Amino acid sequence: MNDVWDALTDPTRREILMMLKKNDMNAGEIAEKFDISKPSISHHLNILRNAGLVRSEKHGQNVIYTISTSVLEDVMNILAVLIEKRK
Amino acid sequence: MNDVWDALTDPTRREILMMLKKNDMNAGEIAEKFDISKPSISHHLNILRNAGLVRSEKHGQNVIYTISTSVLEDVMNILAVLIEKRK
DNA sequence: TATATAATTAGATAATTATATAATTAGAAA
DNA sequence: TTTCTAATTATATAATTATCTAATTATATA
Numbered sequence: 238m239n240d241v242w243d244a245l246t247d248p249t250r251r252e253i254l255m256m257l258k259k260n261d262m263n264a265g266e267i268a269e270k271f272d273i274s275k276p277s278i279s280h281h282l283n284i285l286r287n288a289g290l291v292r293s294e295k296h297g298q299n300v301i302y303t304i305s306t307s308v309l310e311d312v313m314n315i316l317a318v319l320i321e322k323r324k
Numbered sequence: 325m326n327d328v329w330d331a332l333t334d335p336t337r338r339e340i341l342m343m344l345k346k347n348d349m350n351a352g353e354i355a356e357k358f359d360i361s362k363p364s365i366s367h368h369l370n371i372l373r374n375a376g377l378v379r380s381e382k383h384g385q386n387v388i389y390t391i392s393t394s395v396l397e398d399v400m401n402i403l404a405v406l407i408e409k410r411k
Numbered sequence: 412t413a414t415a416t417a418a419t420t421a422g423a424t425a426a427t428t429a430t431a432t433a434a435t436t437a438g439a440a441a
Numbered sequence: 442t443t444t445c446t447a448a449t450t451a452t453a454t455a456a457t458t459a460t461c462t463a464a465t466t467a468t469a470t471a
Contacts, residue, residue, distance in 0.1 A: 246333040298438045306407045320393045385468040
């Protein structure tokens with residue numbers, strides 16, 4: 238759970254998720270969208286994967302990344318509790 | 325918005341929010357609940373306040389903290405977009 | 412007014428994190 | 442099998458962050 242929050246803190250990683258929300262992309266395509274080195278993006282992808290926010294699958298020499306939203310439900314639930322009115 | 329995510333990353337700060345969800349508390353009461361120095365808690369409270377997640381009001385020599393959830397709606401919305409199915 | 416209490420600010424430090432470059436691994440194609 | 446491309450791993454570094462102790466500020470009370 239902490240891993241999920243930590244993954245979501247970084248703006249680059251949130252943007253990656255936003256992009257993956259629209260379409261699956263491979264690592265190179267993702268890296269192209271940012272002004273950051275490929276290894277650095279690879280690192281961000283790793284953090285997202287460890288948090289369970291993306292999945293990766295190798296196709297030939299490409300690695301295709303897909304968003305995985307199930308863990309986000311937990312985050313939503315926590316927020317819902319916080320927002321919920323005190324009785 | 326970044327400030328909100330950053331504020332939410334830290335487990336101590338999330339726990340503070342959970343506590344404040346139940347009741348308003350003053351700085352000392354909050355600090356007592358953790359095994360962390362008072363200045364450190366003060367620092368966390370400052371980050372929460374800058375993110376708009378709490379408000380503080382001085383009553384005598386106590387400072388009473390209250391949760392403020394409106395910014396959390398924005399976070400919820402971002403998560404909702406991410407979770408939303410691709411069409 | 413002197414002292415005690417609540418909280419914050421100041422300053423230092425250890426740990427974490429985002430980033431880069433260089434090296435490596437794996438697969439595709441000449 | 443050599444070479445090219447995609448991606449990751451290894452390593453180093455600068456910046457950020459969480460924490461501490463000490464000092465300060467503000468209020469209350471003896």
